[in-house]
Amino acid sequence: MRADKIRDMAKEPRRRGAARTDELLRTTIELATEHGYAGLSIEAVARRAGVGKHTIYRRWPSMAALLLDALSRVWTTDLDYHDTGDVRADLREQFLRSAPALAAPPIGPVYRALIAEAQADETLRATLYDRFLRTVEERTLARIVRAQRAGELVAGVDLTFPAEVLCGTLYYRYLLSTRLAEEKAVDALLDMFMAAYGS
Amino acid sequence: MRADKIRDMAKEPRRRGAARTDELLRTTIELATEHGYAGLSIEAVARRAGVGKHTIYRRWPSMAALLLDALSRVWTTDLDYHDTGDVRADLREQFLRSAPALAAPPIGPVYRALIAEAQADETLRATLYDRFLRTVEERTLARIVRAQRAGELVAGVDLTFPAEVLCGTLYYRYLLSTRLAEEKAVDALLDMFMAAYGS
DNA sequence: ACCTTTCGGCACGGTGCGTGCCGTTAAGTG
DNA sequence: CACTTAACGGCACGCACCGTGCCGAAAGGT
Numbered sequence: 318m319r320a321d322k323i324r325d326m327a328k329e330p331r332r333r334g335a336a337r338t339d340e341l342l343r344t345t346i347e348l349a350t351e352h353g354y355a356g357l358s359i360e361a362v363a364r365r366a367g368v369g370k371h372t373i374y375r376r377w378p379s380m381a382a383l384l385l386d387a388l389s390r391v392w393t394t395d396l397d398y399h400d401t402g403d404v405r406a407d408l409r410e411q412f413l414r415s416a417p418a419l420a421a422p423p424i425g426p427v428y429r430a431l432i433a434e435a436q437a438d439e440t441l442r443a444t445l446y447d448r449f450l451r452t453v454e455e456r457t458l459a460r461i462v463r464a465q466r467a468g469e470l471v472a473g474v475d476l477t478f479p480a481e482v483l484c485g486t487l488y489y490r491y492l493l494s495t496r497l498a499e500e501k502a503v504d505a506l507l508d509m510f511m512a513a514y515g516s
Numbered sequence: 517m518r519a520d521k522i523r524d525m526a527k528e529p530r531r532r533g534a535a536r537t538d539e540l541l542r543t544t545i546e547l548a549t550e551h552g553y554a555g556l557s558i559e560a561v562a563r564r565a566g567v568g569k570h571t572i573y574r575r576w577p578s579m580a581a582l583l584l585d586a587l588s589r590v591w592t593t594d595l596d597y598h599d600t601g602d603v604r605a606d607l608r609e610q611f612l613r614s615a616p617a618l619a620a621p622p623i624g625p626v627y628r629a630l631i632a633e634a635q636a637d638e639t640l641r642a643t644l645y646d647r648f649l650r651t652v653e654e655r656t657l658a659r660i661v662r663a664q665r666a667g668e669l670v671a672g673v674d675l676t677f678p679a680e681v682l683c684g685t686l687y688y689r690y691l692l693s694t695r696l697a698e699e700k701a702v703d704a705l706l707d708m709f710m711a712a713y714g715s
Numbered sequence: 716a717c718c719t720t721t722c723g724g725c726a727c728g729g730t731g732c733g734t735g736c737c738g739t740t741a742a743g744t745g
Numbered sequence: 746c747a748c749t750t751a752a753c754g755g756c757a758c759g760c761a762c763c764g765t766g767c768c769g770a771a772a773g774g775t
Binding site: 354355429430432433434435436437439442443445446450475477478479481482484485486488489490492493494495501502505506508509510512513514 | 553554628629631632633634635636638641642644645649674676677678680681683684685687688689691692693694700701704705707708709711712713
Binding site for chain 2: 752753
């Protein structure tokens with residue numbers, strides 16, 4: 318009965334087995350929310366969770382792996398496009414809604430941390446693309462293909478690259494400028510898209 | 517006459533004053549070229565240049581500042597668009613030429629290092645945009661505005677955002693995928709642009 | 716009740732950061 | 746030309762984080 322009292326007094330039951338994984342992900346997200354990208358380290362997570370570093374390394378081989386899982390957890394379904402029958406309106410609504418969500422605390426700092434690490438790691442860059450960006454592109458593509466079938470967009474055109482252009486432009490703003498995707502920019506982007514493919 | 521002989525034997529004259537700045541920039545670029553983004557640290561530059569760290573800190577407040585200057589030095593005039601009178605061909609040629617230059621050793625690693633650091637530093641992000649990306653966008657805009665005046669593109673449309681979309685799409689590929697801007701993608705991008713604004 | 720796995724705690728060597736202090740050397744001054 | 750001043754290289758420091766190893770304690774399965 319030396320330092321045990323600390324745990325006893327805190328009434329924290331004891332330790333756990335696999336639910337620790339969950340707790341560590343939550344801790345990571347909290348840390349990112351409160352202190353941003355800076356200070357998002359394995360040591361910081363371990364410290365805050367009151368955990369030995371091994372407990373983290375046993376689950377994830379690197380900070381990047383932890384961050385990927387943490388990002389999955391906060392990557393909400395904000396991605397889902399509405400389908401009101403008006404593509405342009407649906408895209409507009411989606412872009413204006415998702416851009417701030419991307420920059421704001423839970424997702425923003427984690428995402429930025431991953432992007433930073435990915436610059437030094439080609440594999441991570443590919444993983445990041447596969448697990449997140451590709452999904453975004455695919456959902457965008459699905460929505461505009463539906464519009465194409467409905468006759469809102471010209472038929473007989475492959476919309477794969479246009480979908481990429483739509484998403485890419487938003488990410489470009491997010492990553493490399495201090496500007497977000499404000500209404501004017503989104504409208505201009507959709508002007509171009511509709512001028513090219515509207516029927 | 518203790519360790520002086522080392523310098524004497526190497527026949528390196530002695531030290532310098534302001535030309536050291538030049539040498540340090542060259543050293544940084546060499547380091548980036550040979551060892552890539554990883555291992556691009558102030559200590560590494562100092563070690564390689566045979567220089568005390570103060571000598572670097574006296575000139576640049578941070579690694580990011582050093583990298584910005586180094587990038588300026590290798591940022592060649594690959595940016596300049598031709599003007600053959602055919603916008604689409606000129607844009608195509610420029611995109612296909614600049615994309616690999618952006619990824620290849622001198623520029624690639626330095627650029628990536630900056631982008632990584634910029635994720636943690638909003639100010640650096642703004643500086644990076646102002647000093648490099650904005651220039652790219654402006655030159656692109658200048659080229660397509662000339663095309664507009666020449667009647668190649670529809671009149672009366674603000675092409676500022678379209679220029680951003682063109683550049684942004686290429687940077688999106690460069691930064692977040694393992695894919696570069698290959699011919700198919702560039703052609704698809706230009707298809708969209710010309711479909712929207714070609715006259 | 717036993718045994719195995721997981722755990723927290725601690726310490727280590729390694730690396731880079733940013734700073735301080737040396738004694739030396741180059742460049743500017745009269 | 747001698748003298749002063751500023752820049753220099755080298756070294757060391759405290760700090761932070763990395764990834765690993767070892768320990769004894771606790772938890773969970775049998």
